[in-house]
Every structure is written in C-alpha cells, then in structure tokens.
Amino acid sequence: MHKPMNKYIELILLIVFSFSVGYSQPVNDECESAIILENVDDWCSADGQFNNINATESLLGAPDCWDASTHDVWFRFTATATAVNIFVSGAGNEGNLKKPMVALYVDNGCYGTFYQKKCKLDFNNSNSVELTDAALIVGESYLIRVDGQSGNMGTFKICIKNFNPPVEPGQDCATAALLCDKSPFVVKYVSGAGADPDETTNTCISEEKQTTWFKWVAKNNGTLTFTLTPIQITDDLDFVVFELPNGYDDCSGKQSLRCNATFGGNYAPCGPKTGLDLLSTDLEENYNCDAGEDGFVKYIDMQQGHAYALVVNNWSASGNGFSIEFGGTGEFEGPEPDFVFDPPTGLRCEDSIQITDVTDYKLGSIVERKWTFGRDASPQLRQGDGPYKVFYDSYGWKSVTLTVKSDKGCVSTKVKDIWMEPCCEDLPVNERLKIMVDSVVNPICAGDANGIITVSGIRGDPYYRFSIQDTNFNYNPIFNNLSQGIYKVYIVDKKGCRDSIYVDIVDPEKLIADAGPDQTLDLGDHTFMNGDYFPKNYNVSQQWFPPYNMVDSTDFDTEVFPYNTTTYTLRVTQDSTGCVAEDQMTISVKTNRLVRIPNVFTPNGDGMNDMFTAYNLKAATGIDEMRIYDRWGELIYDAKDIPLGDPSKGWDGTFKGKKVLPGVYVYLFMIRFLDDKVIPYAGDITVLR
Template identity: 25%
Template sequence: TLFPDTLTCTKASLTLSVNTNLAGGIYAWQGPGGFMSSEPNPVISAGGLYTLTLTDANGCPKTDAVFIATDTLSPVLSVSGGTISCVKSEIELTATSPTVGLLYNWYDENGLFATGAQVSVSAPGNYQVEAVAPNGCLATAVAEVAADLTPPDLSASGGALTCDHPTLALAAQSGTAGVLFLWQGPNGFESDSPNPIVSLAGQYVLKGTAPNGCVDSVTVEVTADFEAPHLQITAPEALSCARETVILDATNSDSGFDFVFFWETNDGHFSEPPTTLAPAVDQPGHYFLTIINTKNGCTASAGMEVEYDETGLAGATWSLRPPTCHGDRDGEIKIDAVTGGTPPYLYKMDGGDFGASPLFTGLSGGKHSLEIEDVNGCRLSTEIELPEGTIVLFSLTGDPADRVIQLGDSIAFHLEVNLAPDELDHIVWSPLPENCEACPDPVFKPLETTAYSLEIAAKNGCLVQTDFLVRVLRERPVFVPNAFSPNGDGVNDRLTVYGGPAVRQILRFVVFDRWGAVMFSKTGLPSGNEMAGWDGETGHQAAAPGIYSWMAEVEYIDGAKEVLSGDVMLIR
C-alpha cells in the first residue's frame, strides 16, 4: 500500500512510503520528470503521480500508484502606511490578505517587534510585515510611515497707540498655507482675525495652528503714548490806560520741533500776530492756547483772562438832541458823566481838538466819534449814534398811472404820508384840485398839459416839496352817423352830433338836401342828445329817403371852436 502526501514550503521533499508484507523483492519507482528509483523508500521533491512495481522472489510483479500533491502558493499581502503629525502621534498599520490562517510578524530596523495583523507605531520609518501561510509559504510588504511635525511659519507685528491713533490693527503673517490664527491679550482679549483692532496697550500673543495640528506662537508688544504736552501760562497784569499791552507768557510750556501751538480769542485782541509763546495783547478778554505734540497727536489747552484796571477811563454817559429835520445840522450831544480816570477831563468830537466843554452842537444825524482824556493822559474812545431828525416821506399814486389824459377827462391821485395826522401842519396842492384843497385824494381836470406842485409840512417845520406833470392830449373826437332810419322803431330814429367829454356844446347843427335847402337847423345842442337832433321831417312832413348833407359847429371845453361837415343817408 502506498501513502499519499503533500509537498509544501516547509516540506520541500518527502520519502515515499510503502506498506507491504513482502520481504525482499525488487522495487521499481517511476514518477514525474523521468523519475526512477529502485529504493524501497526514495526521497522526492516534485509532486505528481508516482508508480511502484514490486517484484517478489518468484518474479511476480505487483504495481500500485500514489499521487503526491503540491501546496507552495505564497499568500497575497497588502499594508498601508501613514503620516505622524502633531494631532496624530500614532499610526495603526494593518496587514490585509484574502488568505486565511496567516501568521503576521512585524519588523523594524531593530528586528521583530510585534505580531498580529494590526500594530501601532509612533515613530516614522519603514515597517516590514511578514505573513506566514498554513502551507509555510511567506509574503512580505513594507509600510512607510512619514512624519509631519513642522510648526507653522509665523510672524506678527504690534504698534503704538497714540492720541492720533487710539486704535491699531495687529498684523499676523504666515508662509504656511491654511494656518488658523488666534490672538490673546489684555483683559481677556481674543480674536481669530489675522488683523484685529485693539485699543489697549500690553502684550499680545499670536498662536498659529497649521493644518498638521502643529502650533507656534509669537508675542508682540502694543505700547501707548497718550502723554499730553506740558502747558503753563503765567497770569499777566491787568490792562490799564497806562498799560496798553500785556504779555501772555507760556514760555515754560513744551516747545520745539515736536510741538505746534496756536492762540485764540473771541472777545480780546492780539496787538500783533501770535506767533510765539509770549504774544502781546491790548484788549481785555479770554485768551486760549493749544499745544499739540506732533509725535502722538496729544493736545493740551488752557485759557487765561486778561482784565482791565477800571481805575482808568472805563466809560461815559451822554444825552442827545437830534437835528430838527433830516439833513439839518442843529443836533447836540452832551457828555453827562465819565466813569473812571482822574478829572478834569477833556473832550474831542469827530477828530477835532480837545476842549473842556462836554457839549457839542451843530451836529447832523449819524455816527460821531467821541474821545475823552483824563488828567493822566488816559483816553477813552467810543462812538455815539445821533438819531436823524424828522424826515417827511410820501408816496403819490395816480389813475391813470402814466399821468396822461384826454382833454375833458380827469385824473385822481392818492397821497400817503409817513406822519400821523397830528404831526402834519399842512398839505398844499398847486394848482388846486377840483374836489378839495388839502386832501390826500385830489382830482384834477386840466384843459392843457399842466405842472403841479405838492408841499407837505410837519408841525416842527420840516417839509418836502415835489412837482409832477399831467399831460393832456388835445384830441377832439366828434362823430355824426352816416345813416339813420326815422321809422319810429326806437333805433337810429334821429340824427345828432356825438362828442366826448372834451365837447362843451354843439353851437349849430344844420342839415341840407342835395339842392342846398335847409331841412333842419338848431343851435345850442347838447353833445350826444338824440332827442335834440333831426327826426327826418321837414315842415311836419317826412323827408324823402336819400342823401343829405350836414354842417356842425362845435365848441370845446378849452374854448376852441371847429366847423365839421359830411353826408348822411336817410333810410325808410
């Protein structure tokens, strides 16, 4: 009997075994690759079908066969590496294979350090895993473990807080992509902005976290310079008539290239442009100095009041008598009292000479300059407004406004005066109006272009005069119809002469037939009176229709006379 077996990676050769009760005999083995052997138990290293022919002593052969299997397939093996970082200090290496029953051995540079399909490592390097299959065959693979422990590239800058810049932006920079910033500073300050705005001095720490989790930090300093300039003004003496200017001394204040200053006043006056820290002033009031430190923009301000010593001339009171009329020079100013100074006093008006008299006469209305000097030579100048005298103002409006009328028409005026009735003395029109003598609403009816005058007088004697012209157009419109129909219908039944207000009367109106016979004649006709005209009859009989001639003598209100003639058609 032959026994089958299997060649493996751990059993590269085996001895063919036979179980027989035959002692002795001749063995003849045959197998793959031309294998032949006469040994009872030959050693083989190749799988396949082996045949044994055993011949006994009688020369009788007996044959049997056995199949030797081969199992030398190495397992399939894979393994992955990884990267150690600041947030991942260990990498788990896992070996995988579709072959079951494998035994795993892990090797580093120092040799075997672990078994099993999974292992954790914390150092970078190459790790080899060996897988041993049940058939003893081996497979190896290498897992590469890298290390990324580089901190981020980080830089930052702070700055200085000043009065000009009470806040500033911190600046964070990094050459590492994807860095996350975190600022921390005084009073629990935190910000994840790369450029946060801060307003407190102190140390600020910038932490930068790279995508690999590695962190670095830098510290910057934010300083503060809010120191105001030193400013000191020495109080000056008071102004007086004997001390016309004083110095505002601020020379103990900060000055130099790093400082600028300026003076101001609302109610005082600098005797010269205040370009130094010790300007001169010549009027009492409030003065202010501001100094600016150009390095930090901080300012300091202070004020100083300059007073006037009232023991000098301080003021005066006076009484006024205005001029009688506007433009007159009979007004008066009398100085009643002087405040301050030492008497006796001298007085001067409008640039004249000083004199002892406090009374000034012969003045017109308006502004007058007064100057007073005391015995010590102290002077006081002021301005006095003397009211104007009475002024008579009026307005004169007329209808028609252009003051042009036709002969026979009238024109009405309206007068307005700025004086109350009890202030008026008289109103005089010349020539006199038609309706009144001194009224404010006169009516004029001139027969020719006439110049009129108006005088208005106040009770104090102030008066105003004016002249105005009324133009009279001497047009004499006279009209006689060129046809009439005396048929008793009440329309155009009579022929008469029509004239405007310039016609006084029709001295004579005569109508002739075409042979010159008088058909109608009348004298002293009123202008435009139809009932006084011709009724189309002659000798109590109706005149025949036809063309008739007429003649009219007209007298105008200015005494002028005119003879007019024409034709008229009588229609029945």
C-alpha cells in the first residue's frame, strides 16, 4: 500500500511549529500576495479577521516612522476618491495586536523602488493606529503595510474609507462646514468647544467638549439618516440636529430636532455607533443607554430649501475623529460638478483630449476648481476654469477628478473614466517589444509549487508590466510559487504593445519510497520489513515510524516484533535537497492467544507432574493470578505474579498444608500477553493420587 508524499523537511517543521501556536503563515506575508480590498468607500473587516502571526520580514526595510519591520503583512486597493482613512486596531474585541503600525505606498507591483506616502504608529499605547492621506490619484493602486512595534504579533481589524473630503469643519455653528452632497467622509481629529461653548444649551448635551459643526440646505423633500462611527471605538460620540429657520448663514434661533447623548463606546450596551435611522421612534436619548435605547434616534423629514445643522461632540475628549455616512431620500443642495471629453471616444494613447467643465450651480457661483487628470497625464494637476488639453502617455482607463468649491463654501467632487486605446504601431520585428526569459528555477522537489520564472523586456516603452494569466498585470517580473507546467508569460508596455513567451517549469525526478507489501502474523511472531527507494542515484537517509519494537529504525531492512496491528511509515529524505518521500505498510497481528493448561496432574512426590500451572505456546508473558476452587466453590489456592510453565511454581495439590482428596477442581488463570492484555482462562483440573 503506497502513499508517497513530497515536501521539505523545513516546511514540515514550520507547519508543526505554526500549528503549535494555532496560526500558519499569513497569506499576505509578502507584498506580491497582498490581499486586495474591494469596495473601499467605507469598509471594515471582521474583528480579528487578519493577523501578522508568523509573518516574515520583508526585504524592503522599515518605513520612515517605524521602529523596525519584522512581521509585516500587505493589502492593496485602488483609489476611487482623493482621500483615504486607514484604521488598524488590536484593541478590545477587535484583536490582540499590541501597538500596531501602518504605512501607505504607491503600488509599484512590489518591484523596484517603493514610494512611501505616509506612515503612522501607535504613540499613545491604545493598540490602534489611524492614517489619513488626502492626496490620492483616483484610479491608482496603493499598498497598505501593517506590523506591530517591537516585533509584536497578533490579530487585528482593519477599516478603510476612501472619500472626497469636504471643507474643514468648524467648532461653532457660525464656522460650520457647508455640505454639498451626502458623500461619506472622515474627520481625522477634533479639539475644543470653539469660541462659543454653550451652543448646545437646552439640549441633551450638557457640556461641549470637542465639537464639530456641519450645515446643509435640503435640495428636496425627503428623509435623512446618518451613522457616526468613532475612529477610536471606545469614544463616546453625542450629537444634535438643528433646523436653522433663518437660513444656513444665520445660527440664531436654531431649533433642536434630534438629540442623542446616550453613553456609547465599544464596551457600552449601545455600542460605539450613533445617528439617525428609519427604525427608531424616539426623538432624544439621554445618558446611560437605558432600556429600549440603542444609540439611535428617529430620522428627520427634510423640507426643500430649509437649512439644517449637525454638531458632533466627542464626550470622551480623546482628540480622535469619526466617520459619517448618510442615507435617506433627501439630498443636499450644492453644485453638481461635471465635465465633458472631446472627443468622447476613440482615443489612443499619445492623442490629446480636451476636457471642459460643465458644472451646474443655480444658487451661487463656483469660486474654485481643482483638477486631477490621472495616471500618466500631462498635465496631471490643474486649478482653474479650463478647458484643458490633456495628453496621456499610456493606454488604459484614466480617471479624471474635478473638485469644485462654491461661493457658499461647500465642496463637491466628480470622477469620470475614459479609455485610451493602445497606440502600438506596426514596427519592424527587430524594433518591437520583446519579452526575454532571464532565469528559470525549477521546483526543488517533485510536486512542490516553488518554481520561479524571471523575465524582462527589451525595446518598446520601458514601462513594462507582466502577467502569467493575461490579467492583473503588474511591474514585478518575478513569478513565484509555480508548480510543474507550461506557462505563458505576457508583457505589455505603457503604449499597450504586447508580447508573450512559453516557459516550462519541470519537476526533478520524483523521489519514491517503497515500504514493501503488507504482512500478517500471529501475536508473538516477528518478521522483517524490507524498504527501498527510487531513483537509486539519489543519496538518502531513511527512518521507520513508529520506531518501537524493531531492531534498527534507520535501516531499510530491519526486524520488527509488533504486538498490535501497526501501520509503519518509511520516510526517505534526499540528502542534498531535503525532499521527502513516504510510504506505508501494515503488519496485521492475529491475536491467537494460545496457552497450554493440563486437565490432570498427579501430586504424589515422584518428581513427575507434581505441580499444576499454565504453559506459554507463543505470546503469553506471565500469570497475573491463579485460583483453585473445590467442588463447593471454596477458594483453596490463590497466587499472584507467577511465571508461566515454571515447574517449581503453581499448585502442589494441597490446602492448608494437607493433601486434597483426588477429584475434580476448578481453576481460573488471569494470563497477561505481549500486548499487555490480560485474558481469563477457566476450566477443570483432575487430581489423581
């Protein structure tokens, strides 16, 4: 019965160690295997979903602000907005990673120079860290790197919010940020109660500690809901929604519509989130999260043209901000940025395109326009009315972003995508883009997935990206973790020119172990196991498992004395590579427990047949107990731990020093065998004189 397996001894040891602590190496241990995060507008993992336990150090070196990098793991996302907030927590129920660190990079395909954008670490021992960057290019890919300070390992939760930020909010109603639309966003930090710390008087908020104010004008009649989530989950957020009867620029006479000061935080019954929802019926919740309260109050019905204000108060005064996400059927009044492409389609890279602003805003004027034209654009950034002629030096989808600011101070953003066709001309063969194979590393052991293909490109436009699936191209020309097979490797340059080549990954000759055929024997017998291996040109060492009851467990041919049916594994290890092959054979042991017990004896002192005992035929090792009873059931002899077949041991036919009468007596033997089992044997013995 053959069950061959191939793997590294080192890998076996690593797996054994990893399972001993409950975790294997994370799948995103290396940059090349970064976990792709989708739908990053407002996304959080589950508590403790990710970890850096047993992750290995990247060869990149530590980011600027980290103390070191020993157990880093990687994530990847594509920006759909211009700002991002990344939150990593090992605090409370969210994980156990102590003092996490996070860094943000431009995605270079994990090859060549890494461009670090931001890095942060946990300065205040909260076991959480938060990073915000407001200079992303929509459509670009970015890398997130997570580790723990001082070599810490553990589980963690990660949240990412990709958003277009509004204007900076004020600390008073008069300086509130005017919201143009219901896009979600993040407020990174909060501090103080502003110049007027008594604006929540006569509401459920008794004291302003760290306040943030927003205003908006309803574009239509409709409902409004929102959810506030603290960046630091233990923070207690309170809020009041006001109506501003005198317009958005006049806070006098403001009227409280909803108020919530319920005790929050991750460890409170109401949880860390708060806001307005469609299910609640209460208009106000005070302290302590009383019965029936959940941290949310009833939605509001906005009236078209009416102005409203929201104040968010961080009662915990931690200085940490929050995120907000809006819902409901009502919308906010504001400019609706828009622009057109000329021509709208049919463009090739190296063509120029005119981009013209067509923003509509009937309630005021646009005082500022900021443009981002995307990857490989020239120009890439502009401020002004336009129109702009833009030249793209590469093919593919391009994301153009326009952010406008109105005379009333609100900010709104629009993103549009346009496809640039490849501009690869029909060049002579000796001038075309060509892919070259630099090296091939075949798997060390047959069946392993550790082959490596390294390629490069010549000619074309040296902005090369590579793939072995004709999808998910990146800048890394090294393909790892490959098993035996024929791979088609692709290259594409920035103009869209392409080439491909087939590369073989070939296994070495497979190491095979042969433990020999299965065998059957009686308990107490012995046999020989005759192992072997192929191919014979390999230098190997060998070991039998389990190594019990055998002469030499490191010899292919060894004698074995099994007491039970046993499956033996022959493990053969190639000396030069550590490759391992295994095979199994089973020795079935028949438990024929044979002993010889006489049925008559003559204790007359003639030296022949004077003692009664049991005799071993093969597998018995001793008599645990021997009893003799007379015909009335009286115990007349009892002995323990006596050897089998010893003529000097056993019953001599006496009771209390006197010879018993001839006749039939009953015996009971408790006999122990090689497999340590004790079996009773009972019967009649006849005494003759």
